[in-house]
Amino acid sequence: MNRSPDELERLIELMARLPGLGPRSARRAVLSMVKKRQTLLEPLARALTEVAGSVRECVQCGNVGTAELCAICADLRRDAGLICVVEDVGDLWALERAAAFSGRYHVLGGVLSALDGVGPEELRLPRLAQRVADEGVREVILALNATVEGQTTAHYIADQLAGTGAKVTLLAQGVPVGGELDYLDDGTISAALRARKTLE
Amino acid sequence: MNRSPDELERLIELMARLPGLGPRSARRAVLSMVKKRQTLLEPLARALTEVAGSVRECVQCGNVGTAELCAICADLRRDAGLICVVEDVGDLWALERAAAFSGRYHVLGGVLSALDGVGPEELRLPRLAQRVADEGVREVILALNATVEGQTTAHYIADQLAGTGAKVTLLAQGVPVGGELDYLDDGTISAALRARKTLE
Numbered sequence: 001m002n003r004s005p006d007e008l009e010r011l012i013e014l015m016a017r018l019p020g021l022g023p024r025s026a027r028r029a030v031l032s033m034v035k036k037r038q039t040l041l042e043p044l045a046r047a048l049t050e051v052a053g054s055v056r057e058c059v060q061c062g063n064v065g066t067a068e069l070c071a072i073c074a075d076l077r078r079d080a081g082l083i084c085v086v087e088d089v090g091d092l093w094a095l096e097r098a099a100a101f102s103g104r105y106h107v108l109g110g111v112l113s114a115l116d117g118v119g120p121e122e123l124r125l126p127r128l129a130q131r132v133a134d135e136g137v138r139e140v141i142l143a144l145n146a147t148v149e150g151q152t153t154a155h156y157i158a159d160q161l162a163g164t165g166a167k168v169t170l171l172a173q174g175v176p177v178g179g180e181l182d183y184l185d186d187g188t189i190s191a192a193l194r195a196r197k198t199l200e
Numbered sequence: 201m202n203r204s205p206d207e208l209e210r211l212i213e214l215m216a217r218l219p220g221l222g223p224r225s226a227r228r229a230v231l232s233m234v235k236k237r238q239t240l241l242e243p244l245a246r247a248l249t250e251v252a253g254s255v256r257e258c259v260q261c262g263n264v265g266t267a268e269l270c271a272i273c274a275d276l277r278r279d280a281g282l283i284c285v286v287e288d289v290g291d292l293w294a295l296e297r298a299a300a301f302s303g304r305y306h307v308l309g310g311v312l313s314a315l316d317g318v319g320p321e322e323l324r325l326p327r328l329a330q331r332v333a334d335e336g337v338r339e340v341i342l343a344l345n346a347t348v349e350g351q352t353t354a355h356y357i358a359d360q361l362a363g364t365g366a367k368v369t370l371l372a373q374g375v376p377v378g379g380e381l382d383y384l385d386d387g388t389i390s391a392a393l394r395a396r397k398t399l400e
Contacts, residue, residue, distance in 0.1 A: 018229040029218040045248035047211040052245040
């Protein structure tokens with residue numbers, strides 16, 4: 001027996017599907033929207049409708065944007081000779097937040113996984129080879145997650161790009177900035193040790 | 201430097217204002233919407249627009265609904281002689297989930313608080329006195345939170361309703377079902393001890 005109107009129940013049910021929200025917190029979020037009608041509910045409804053109507057995938061890199069080319073691919077100041085391959089748009093955003101990369105991206109939309117039945121044709125892989133050939137790319141940085149699937153995908157891509165003349169690099173592995181050795185896993189410590197550098 | 205489109209940034213900013221979501225989790229939620237366009241983003245945009253257009257406050261009790269009277273006030277099977285006073289629509293939903301009350305509600309929209317400048321005129325209090333007089337109410341159950349403000353408000357309402365002939369009751373205080381004494385605060389234990397009952 002729950003007497004909140006059906007429209008609200010439907011909204012709560014949809015909100016509960018978002019990551020980080022469960023049925024209870026979705027209910028609380030919807031209640032807070034209803035209370036802040038002018039400042040939250042209505043702007044949110046407008047913003048969502050606008051995003052649903054305008055957001056699309058960039059035909060070149062797979063980033064989200066509002067035009068055929070995303071803002072990064074359309075930006076002529078970004079180095080077209082440098083492509084950073086990421087699994088996901090979220091990873092692209094994380095790299096952009098770090099503001100340490102001035103090239104362009106290529107979003108795979110996943111990683112190879114025999115277990116989940118994800119083969120090369122499910123990912124944006126053919127387009128990557130084509131971009132490397134067409135755009136005169138000097139370097140492809142594989143910024144994939146340090147998981148087994150991520151690393152498998154990285155090796156697959158490196159194989160595919162062998163012979164194109166583009167250098168293929170990987171993100172460095174090591175101790176995170178501010179990280180404490182005591183809390184790090186053995187794999188990270190071994191990797192950091194193997195990749196040790198001379199103090200200059 | 202964040203190159204996600206402005207529409208998305210605006211949506212993330214609005215989502216981050218929901219309780220239980222911060223900037224990071226709002227970003228994650230929006231990303232998941234964009235990925236699940238057909239199953240999540242578009243239905244959510246429609247549901248929100250519908251709620252923004254249809255949801256209103258019940259003129260009688262302050263509950264949310266889609267008509268002048270909410271589903272509970274419009275339901276003739278609910279006992280009109282019994283009114284449960286709650287602070288908030290969320291509390292009403294919690295009571296409805298427990299499915300233990302067959303009367304009607306009255307949502308105050310807050311509690312008296314000298315500190316926050318909330319006086320009787322800021323709450324739906326005059327309407328309560330009027331309902332008790334007009335609808336031949338037998339009993340008013342004060343289901344307010346067990347906080348100082350909640351209890352102050354309860355006493356204020358009891359004073360206001362004195363002489364109307366309606367019985368004014370409070371929710372019982374005691375050990376929660378499944379509660380362990382070791383984890384309960386002293387106030388609850390004292391209250392449960394004072395309100396002890398004979399085992400039948």
